[in-house]
Amino acid sequence: MDSPLHHFELHPIIPISVMGVDLSINKAILAMWIGCALVFGLFMLAGKKGGSVVPSKLQSIFEIAMEFIQGMVEEFIGKEEGKKYFSFIASLFIFILTCNLIGLIPGSYTITSQLAVTGAFAFGIFILTLVIGFAKHGMHFLSILVPPGVPKIMIPLMVPIEIISMLARPISLSVRLFANMTAGHTVLAVLFGLAMSASIWIGWMPFGFTVIINGLEIAIAFIQAYIFTTLTCVYIGDVIKLH
Amino acid sequence: MVNSNGFRQGMGIAFKLGLEMAVATALGGFIGYGADQILGTKPWGLVVGIVLGSAGGMLNVYRAAMQMTKELEEEEKKTDNPQDTDEQN
Numbered sequence: 001m002d003s004p005l006h007h008f009e010l011h012p013i014i015p016i017s018v019m020g021v022d023l024s025i026n027k028a029i030l031a032m033w034i035g036c037a038l039v040f041g042l043f044m045l046a047g048k049k050g051g052s053v054v055p056s057k058l059q060s061i062f063e064i065a066m067e068f069i070q071g072m073v074e075e076f077i078g079k080e081e082g083k084k085y086f087s088f089i090a091s092l093f094i095f096i097l098t099c100n101l102i103g104l105i106p107g108s109y110t111i112t113s114q115l116a117v118t119g120a121f122a123f124g125i126f127i128l129t130l131v132i133g134f135a136k137h138g139m140h141f142l143s144i145l146v147p148p149g150v151p152k153i154m155i156p157l158m159v160p161i162e163i164i165s166m167l168a169r170p171i172s173l174s175v176r177l178f179a180n181m182t183a184g185h186t187v188l189a190v191l192f193g194l195a196m197s198a199s200i201w202i203g204w205m206p207f208g209f210t211v212i213i214n215g216l217e218i219a220i221a222f223i224q225a226y227i228f229t230t231l232t233c234v235y236i237g238d239v240i241k242l243h
Numbered sequence: 244m245v246n247s248n249g250f251r252q253g254m255g256i257a258f259k260l261g262l263e264m265a266v267a268t269a270l271g272g273f274i275g276y277g278a279d280q281i282l283g284t285k286p287w288g289l290v291v292g293i294v295l296g297s298a299g300g301m302l303n304v305y306r307a308a309m310q311m312t313k314e315l316e317e318e319e320k321k322t323d324n325p326q327d328t329d330e331q332n
Contacts, residue, residue, distance in 0.1 A: 160295050161295050161298045161299045161302060162299070162302070163299075164270055164271050164274070164295055164296050164298075164299035165267055165299035165300070165302045165303045167270055168263070168266045168267035168270045168296075168299060168303060169303070171266050171270060172262045172263050172266040172267075172303075175266060176262050179262075234310065
């Protein structure tokens with residue numbers, strides 16, 4: 001019997017090694033490519049001929065999604081500033097959502113269940129916020145480390161606290177997405193293992209739970225993609241407004 | 244779309260806040276431990292690190308909670324307004 005974490009392991013399908021660096025193609029990379037292709041293909045299909053005035057079914061789905069993301073960006077970053085970051089936030093949301101949903105197809109792979117992937121997203125966003133902050137406010141950006149209304153004596157204490165709380169943000173951002181996806185898929189694997197190892201007289205019960213939890217996982221895929229992008233908006237908005 | 248449902252919104256809040264404190268405390272602890280290893284100030288770096296880390300975690304949770312109460316208040320204002328009947332849950 002395989003361990004329930006077995007399906008998170010990655011084995012190279014096409015081994016590629018460039019100067020000692022492992023660049024093998026494995027299941028996760030295939031899933032990521034499929035995700036990219038799916039997002040790109042669907043958007044090309046939805047927006048062909050620049051979009052019609054009377055939208056087709058597919059086009060109206062994407063219009064609703066875009067309006068939803070636009071509302072989010074405007075709320076957290078601001079109407080004027082938000083326009084610059086809208087395309088980034090929208091791609092982030094759609095890509096994470098697609099990858100989460102692809103993982104729910106049996107036999108495929110959830111790339112967001114790898115800490116390396118979510119960590120790379122979060123680290124990139126952290127660097128992005130620093131770059132935006134320094135580009136926008138210059139050296140004055142460092143005042144983000146001192147909350148407003150703090151007495152001067154408290155500043156040496158508040159600066160390390162603020163630094164730690166800032167460094168903790170990308171970690172919690174990446175761990176949250178990774179842990180939720182991993183936990184959900186592990187539960188599915190355990191229940192399915194139970195269903196397979198029992199006889200059919202009792203095995204239908206865990207199998208039924210698998211179906212129900214799969215439905216819950218679809219909701220979690222949406223929630224986690226939403227939380228990830230909302231927090232990204234909040235962090236960018238914090239850096240732009242500086243308190 | 245996603246935030247239109249009370250249950251899902253509640254789940255979102257639960258997922259959001261749970262991690263913040265643990266991560267910041269652990270990070271402060273790690274930084275303190277690393278400082279101990281380099282500077283040779285055996286227990287004190289860890290102690291100070293954990294204290295500062297948990298303070299940072301509480302700060303993060305406090306800010307997230309403030310953000311949420313602000314959102315909730317705005318929503319309540321919207322529902323109080325009888326003209327906005329198209330925003331149903």
